[in-house]
Amino acid sequence: MSKTETGSPEKKGKWTRRAFIGAGVVAGSALVVGVAVRQGNPVDRLNPLLANGKDERLLNAWVKVDADNIVTAVIPHAEMGQGVYTALAQMLADEMDADWNKVRILEAPADMQYVSDSIARDFLAPDLEVPALFEPTVAGGILELAQAMGLQFTGGSYSVRATGQRAMRTAGAAAREMLVAAAASEWQVPAGEITTADSMITHARSGRSAPFSQFALAAAEQSLPARPTLKTPDKYTIMGQPKARHDIPEKVDGRAIFGIDANVPGMKYAAVKAPPVIGATVESMDASTAKTMPGVLQILNMGDFVAVVADGYWQAQQALNSIDTKYGKTDGDGLDQEAIFARYASHLDDAGEDGGDSETEEGDVAKGFADAAVKIEAEYKVPFLAHAAMEPMNCTAWVRDGKCDVWSGHQAPVKARQAAADAAGLPFEDVTYHNAYLGGGFGRRAQGDYIAMATRIAKATGYPVKMIWSREEDTAQDFYRPSATSRFRGGLDKDGRLVSWDNIHTHLFDPKDAPTVPYYKIASHKIRKVDVPMQLRFGPWRSVDHSQHGFFIESFVDELAHAAGKDGYAFRRELLADSPRHLKVLDTAAKMSGWDRPLPDKHGRGIALVPSFGSIVAQVAEVDMSGSKPKVTKVHVAADPGFVINPDGFTAQMESAIAYGLTAALYGDITLASGKVQQSNFHDYPMLRMGEMPAIEVALINGDHQHLGGGGEPGLPPIAPAVTNAIFAATGKRIRELPLAKHDFA
Amino acid sequence: MTPARTFACLSVFLLAACGVDPAPEPVEQIIVRQPDAPPVAIAAADVATAAPTSALVAEGKAAFANCSVCHAVAKDAHNGAGPNLFGIVGKPAGQVAGFAYSDALKASGIIWTAAELDSFIAGPAAKIPGTTMMAGPMVDAAKRQAVIAFLESTNAS
Numbered sequence: 001m002s003k004t005e006t007g008s009p010e011k012k013g014k015w016t017r018r019a020f021i022g023a024g025v026v027a028g029s030a031l032v033v034g035v036a037v038r039q040g041n042p043v044d045r046l047n048p049l050l051a052n053g054k055d056e057r058l059l060n061a062w063v064k065v066d067a068d069n070i071v072t073a074v075i076p077h078a079e080m081g082q083g084v085y086t087a088l089a090q091m092l093a094d095e096m097d098a099d100w101n102k103v104r105i106l107e108a109p110a111d112m113q114y115v116s117d118s119i120a121r122d123f124l125a126p127d128l129e130v131p132a133l134f135e136p137t138v139a140g141g142i143l144e145l146a147q148a149m150g151l152q153f154t155g156g157s158y159s160v161r162a163t164g165q166r167a168m169r170t171a172g173a174a175a176r177e178m179l180v181a182a183a184a185s186e187w188q189v190p191a192g193e194i195t196t197a198d199s200m201i202t203h204a205r206s207g208r209s210a211p212f213s214q215f216a217l218a219a220a221e222q223s224l225p226a227r228p229t230l231k232t233p234d235k236y237t238i239m240g241q242p243k244a245r246h247d248i249p250e251k252v253d254g255r256a257i258f259g260i261d262a263n264v265p266g267m268k269y270a271a272v273k274a275p276p277v278i279g280a281t282v283e284s285m286d287a288s289t290a291k292t293m294p295g296v297l298q299i300l301n302m303g304d305f306v307a308v309v310a311d312g313y314w315q316a317q318q319a320l321n322s323i324d325t326k327y328g329k330t331d332g333d334g335l336d337q338e339a340i341f342a343r344y345a346s347h348l349d350d351a352g353e354d355g356g357d358s359e360t361e362e363g364d365v366a367k368g369f370a371d372a373a374v375k376i377e378a379e380y381k382v383p384f385l386a387h388a389a390m391e392p393m394n395c396t397a398w399v400r401d402g403k404c405d406v407w408s409g410h411q412a413p414v415k416a417r418q419a420a421a422d423a424a425g426l427p428f429e430d431v432t433y434h435n436a437y438l439g440g441g442f443g444r445r446a447q448g449d450y451i452a453m454a455t456r457i458a459k460a461t462g463y464p465v466k467m468i469w470s471r472e473e474d475t476a477q478d479f480y481r482p483s484a485t486s487r488f489r490g491g492l493d494k495d496g497r498l499v500s501w502d503n504i505h506t507h508l509f510d511p512k513d514a515p516t517v518p519y520y521k522i523a524s525h526k527i528r529k530v531d532v533p534m535q536l537r538f539g540p541w542r543s544v545d546h547s548q549h550g551f552f553i554e555s556f557v558d559e560l561a562h563a564a565g566k567d568g569y570a571f572r573r574e575l576l577a578d579s580p581r582h583l584k585v586l587d588t589a590a591k592m593s594g595w596d597r598p599l600p601d602k603h604g605r606g607i608a609l610v611p612s613f614g615s616i617v618a619q620v621a622e623v624d625m626s627g628s629k630p631k632v633t634k635v636h637v638a639a640d641p642g643f644v645i646n647p648d649g650f651t652a653q654m655e656s657a658i659a660y661g662l663t664a665a666l667y668g669d670i671t672l673a674s675g676k677v678q679q680s681n682f683h684d685y686p687m688l689r690m691g692e693m694p695a696i697e698v699a700l701i702n703g704d705h706q707h708l709g710g711g712g713e714p715g716l717p718p719i720a721p722a723v724t725n726a727i728f729a730a731t732g733k734r735i736r737e738l739p740l741a742k743h744d745f746a
Numbered sequence: 747m748t749p750a751r752t753f754a755c756l757s758v759f760l761l762a763a764c765g766v767d768p769a770p771e772p773v774e775q776i777i778v779r780q781p782d783a784p785p786v787a788i789a790a791a792d793v794a795t796a797a798p799t800s801a802l803v804a805e806g807k808a809a810f811a812n813c814s815v816c817h818a819v820a821k822d823a824h825n826g827a828g829p830n831l832f833g834i835v836g837k838p839a840g841q842v843a844g845f846a847y848s849d850a851l852k853a854s855g856i857i858w859t860a861a862e863l864d865s866f867i868a869g870p871a872a873k874i875p876g877t878t879m880m881a882g883p884m885v886d887a888a889k890r891q892a893v894i895a896f897l898e899s900t901n902a903s
Contacts, residue, residue: 253882255883265888266781282773291776296778296779297777297780300772300776301773301775302770302772302773452769463781
C-alpha cells in the first residue's frame, strides 16, 4: 500500500542526535523552525530576551521544509498505539497549510531540547498565574524541572492538548508566516495578498505561485514571528479530519519496529527473574543445572534479580527456570490480600467522620446530613491491577568503551536515557537511547526499571544483550494500579435533591481532581483521604486515579438516584444544572442509547459520566444478565474533548479504553498471598475476548476549541460504573466491589 | 506527580548528581563461555555430521526458513508456490523449468547476481513491479547477505 493511496504521511525516520543537528546544513535548502514562542505569552516584549539568551533553546517542536517540498514534523512523543504521530502532525500541517500527502513524521531524539516544557507546565503547575514580567524565569524554571525529571513524556493524555495545542500549531503557523514573508519580499507584493494552500504559496493578482521549498532558505532568514496567528476552527482543513494513521500500514504488514524487535549485531539474550516478594534480595542461587544447559553464556546474581544470558531467549528462559533461588526476608512476606483491605478499613475507621486529610470542602456537610430526609451510606472497593501490555517489558543494551546504546520502547525517552546512564555509571551524554514503537504503554512504560536492568546485564557481560521478560515476570513485577476503598455518605432533601456528599477514600496519587465532583450541583460536600502504606509499588495505569474514583463516584450517584426514587439519567441531569457542557454530553449518550426504550427481561441499561484529563465522557452500557455472567452488549459513548483533532483516532481511543476498562471491570484482580503476587499469565489474569467485546457507538462533540482535552484515557473511567449500574437495573444487585468475576450471577 | 514532590526530586538531583547510587554490580557472575566460542556439545555433533559451512551460510540457511515456505533449495526438488532456487545465483531470471512466472519477471532480463538478488529481496514489488512473489521486503541488509551466501553455497554442491 503506497502512502499516497492512504493519504497519510510517509514513514517516519529515525534521528540520531548528530543527524538531526546536521540536517539543516546538509539539506542545504531547509527551513527549520524551532518553537521559541508560545501562544498566549507576552512574547513581543520578551522575544529579544528569548532570542538572544540561552532561552532560545526552549525548543520543543520543530518543522522542516526540504528541497522536495516535503514538510517534516518532529514529534516529541512516543507512539504506543494512540495515534499521536498523526494527530500532532495534523495540527502542525494545518496551521502551515501543508499538503498532507507530503508530510513526513519523525520521532524526536531523546534529547534535552525536546523536553516538553508545555507538558511540564500543565503537569507541574496547571493553575500557575504568572505575572508577565516573570514569565521567562518561570518558563526557564519549569524547563529546568522538566529536564531534571526527564519529562519528554507521553502520558496523562497530554500530547494533543499540551504539545499539540501550544507547540505544534505555533510551529506550523510561524513557519507559514516566515514562508509568506520571504515570498512577499522576493515578489515585492504585500504579504497580506499572499495565500497558502497544499504546500504552495500563491499571489493571485500577479499570477505567481511557488512551492514552499522555493522559499525555504529565504524564509529561514526571516525573523521568527513573535506571535503567529493561529487559525480559527472554520479555517481548519486538516484538523478535525479523520486522517489515516500513518503507523497503521507498517503495523499491518509487519515492517513496524517495536522495542522487542531491536537487532544489534552480536546480540545475545537475557531472561530475568526478580524475587516474587517485590523488594526482596537474592540471597543465593543454585545454577548447577543451568550451567550445563544448551546455549547458556552467563548466569548472573544481580543482587535484586537473577539473569541468564544465552544464545537465544528460549534457552535463557529454560536455564533460568532451572535455577533454585533463595530470597531474603522482607517486611511484606506475610502480607495477604485480606490484610491489605483490613488495613484500609482500619485507617478509614480511625479517621471517622472528621479525620483524614481534607481535599475539598464546601458548605456545612454535617448540617446538610443532619437535615436530610433520606440518608444513605456505601463502601466500594477496587483491586490492584497489572498493565499487561501485549509486548512484555524488554530492553536491549550495549555498554562498551565508555559508551552505552539502549534500544527499547519507553514513554519518557529522556528518563530512559537517564536510567541507562545511572545503571551504566556513565554520563548522560555518553548514552544513546533509541526509542521504538511501544506495544502498549498504559503507564507501565513510564518506569525506568527494565531499562536499568538490561543496562546492568549488558555492562556485566560487555556485549549487547536483549533482555526479555516472560509474561509471568511481566505480571508479577509490575508497578500496580493501587487497590482502594472509598466510603460515602449522602443526604437527599424531601424532594430527592442531593444536599450532602461526604467521601473518604484511601490514598490519592494523580490527578488530584479524580475524587472531586465540581460539575455536580451539591449543596455541601466534603472529600477526604487517608494515606495507607502500600505493599505493592504504585504506577500510573491508564486514567490513573480516575480509574478508581470514576467507579466510586458514579456508583454512588446511581445509588443516590435510586434512593431518591429517580432514574439515573434524570437524577444526573438535575445535578448538572450548572454544567451545560457536561449536560450536553450526558444527554447525547442517553439519546443515542434510546434511554427510555424498554429492554427485554434480564437486560439493563446503566449510565455514567466522568470528566478526566480535560475531556468529558458519558457512556450508556447495555447488559444481558440472562446467562451466568454479565454480557455487555452495547456501549454508547458521547465525548467532548473540546475539539477532536482526528475523529477516527479519537474514536479508536474511546473503543480501546472501553476494551481495557471492561477487561479490568470483568476480570482484573491482582492479589497477594504471603507477599507474592498470585497471578502469572493470561489464564489467571484474563483479557477481554473477541466474543465479549460490546458493539460501541461514539458521538463526538466539539464543545470548546480553545481548551482541548486528552484522548488516551478519558474513555476508560465511565465504563465500569456504566456496566455495574446496568447490572443493577437488570437484576437489582448493586456491585460495590470489582472485578465482576468475584460475584455470583447464576 | 505533584509540584511539591517534583521539587523535592529536583533537589535530590542537584544535591546528589542524578540522585541515585551507582547501580549495583553483580553479586555473582558465572561465565559459562564467551559469546564467540562455539557451543561445545553442539559443535562436536556438527563437525561429525555436517560438511563445513561458513557461519554466514549457516545464518543464511536459518534466515531462509521464512522463504522455504514457498521455495525449495535442493537439486531436482519440485517448485512450490515459488521456484526451486537451487543454484540460482548467476542464472537468468524466469528460467527455472516448470514454474509459471509472472510476465514481469520473465521479461525482466535480469541475471541473478548477488547484487541483483540483494536489491530484489530488499523490495520485490519495487524492483519488479508485477511480480507475483508475495514476500514483503527483507529490510535487514545483513540478513539478505546471509541468504544470498546460502543460495550461492548451493551452486557449489
